[in-house]
Amino acid sequence: MQVFQHTVRSAASFAGVGVHTGAQARVTVRPAAADTGVVFVRSDITDRPNQIAVSGEAVCRTQLGTVIEGQAGVTLATIEHLMAALVMLGIDNAIVEVDGPEMPIMDGSSAAFVAVLDAAGKRAQAAPRRFIEILQTVEVVDGDKRASLSTAAGFEVAFEIDFPTAAIGRQRVDLAMDERAFRDELADCRTFGFLHEVEALRALGLARGGGLDNAVVIDGDAILNPEGLRRPDEFVRHKALDAIGDLYVLGFPMIGRFEGVRAGHGLNNALVRALLARPDAWRLRTFVQDLAVAV
Known part of the structure; x- marks a missing residue:
C-alpha cells in the first residue's frame, strides 16, 4: 500500500x-x-x-x-x-x-x-497519504438503481447491469481493486452507447464528438465496432471504471467496498454526497504511523 x-x-x-x-x-x-x-x-x-x-x-x-x-x-x-x-x-x-x-x-x-x-x-x-475508510454502510436508491459503500479491508468494486439487448444482457463484475488490477481488468474498457439515442443526444448538445473510435456503439442486438469488444463483459467493467473516477471527487483513495446496480454518474454522486452527510460513517486514515511501528 x-x-x-x-x-x-x-x-x-x-x-x-x-x-x-x-x-x-x-x-x-x-x-x-x-x-x-x-x-x-x-x-x-x-x-x-x-x-x-x-x-x-x-x-x-x-x-x-x-x-x-x-x-x-x-x-x-x-x-x-x-x-x-x-x-x-x-x-x-x-x-x-x-x-x-x-x-x-x-x-x-x-x-x-x-x-x-x-x-x-x-x-x-513528504506527507502521508490519506484514505477514506468506510465505517458504516451508506446506500442510495432510485427505483431499481442502487449504489452503496460498506466496510472492507481494502478497496473493492462490484457492479451489475442489465440491458434488454443480446449485445449486453446481464453482466456483473466483482474485483479487489489496486493499481495492478486496474491496469489489467478495467483501464482499457470503453464507454458505450446506443445508435438510436444518438440523434436525441445531439439535439441536447451531447455526443457531438462520439463515434466508433471512442465508444462501443450498439444497434439493436449488434455491436457496430468492426473490432468488436475488448472483453466479453467490457460494458460492466467500464461502469466500474466510471464509478472509481466518480468516487475520487472525494479527494482521497478509499478503503471500502462500492457496489452499484444499474447505477450511473448521477447515483454515484448522490452516494458521494450521502457519505459526506454522514461523518459517522467514515474517517480519514493514514498508515505512516503504522509503518513506523512495524519497522
Whole structure:
C-alpha cells in the first residue's frame, strides 16, 4: 500500500476531442505540492478565476458524464476517466490544465490516461497519504438503481447491469481493486452507447464528438465496432471504471467496498454526497504511523 502522497514527476501533455461537445482540447498534467489534491485549470478562460478544485460538491451535472464547476462558474466536463487513472495509479496531487470545456475522450477508456501518467512518472512527497475508510454502510436508491459503500479491508468494486439487448444482457463484475488490477481488468474498457439515442443526444448538445473510435456503439442486438469488444463483459467493467473516477471527487483513495446496480454518474454522486452527510460513517486514515511501528 502506498503510504505517502505522490505527484507526477514531470509535466505530460496530450490532446483530443470531447465526446459530448465535439471540441478539441489540449491537456497538460503538472506536478503539484503535497495536500493540493487534483485541481483543474481552464487555461482558455482568462477573464475570471479559472481553477476548479475537485470535490463532491463541485459536481454540478451528471448526464452521461461528470461535470465540475468552480466558484466563478467555470465548468469542465467528462473528468471521470482521468480521475480513475489518477487515483488507481496513486497520484494524489496534480494540476490539470485544459484549454477547452471538456476533457478529451481519447479511445473511451482510461488507457490513454494511464499511458500519459506512466510517461510523466511519479514522485513521492513528504506527507502521508490519506484514505477514506468506510465505517458504516451508506446506500442510495432510485427505483431499481442502487449504489452503496460498506466496510472492507481494502478497496473493492462490484457492479451489475442489465440491458434488454443480446449485445449486453446481464453482466456483473466483482474485483479487489489496486493499481495492478486496474491496469489489467478495467483501464482499457470503453464507454458505450446506443445508435438510436444518438440523434436525441445531439439535439441536447451531447455526443457531438462520439463515434466508433471512442465508444462501443450498439444497434439493436449488434455491436457496430468492426473490432468488436475488448472483453466479453467490457460494458460492466467500464461502469466500474466510471464509478472509481466518480468516487475520487472525494479527494482521497478509499478503503471500502462500492457496489452499484444499474447505477450511473448521477447515483454515484448522490452516494458521494450521502457519505459526506454522514461523518459517522467514515474517517480519514493514514498508515505512516503504522509503518513506523512495524519497522
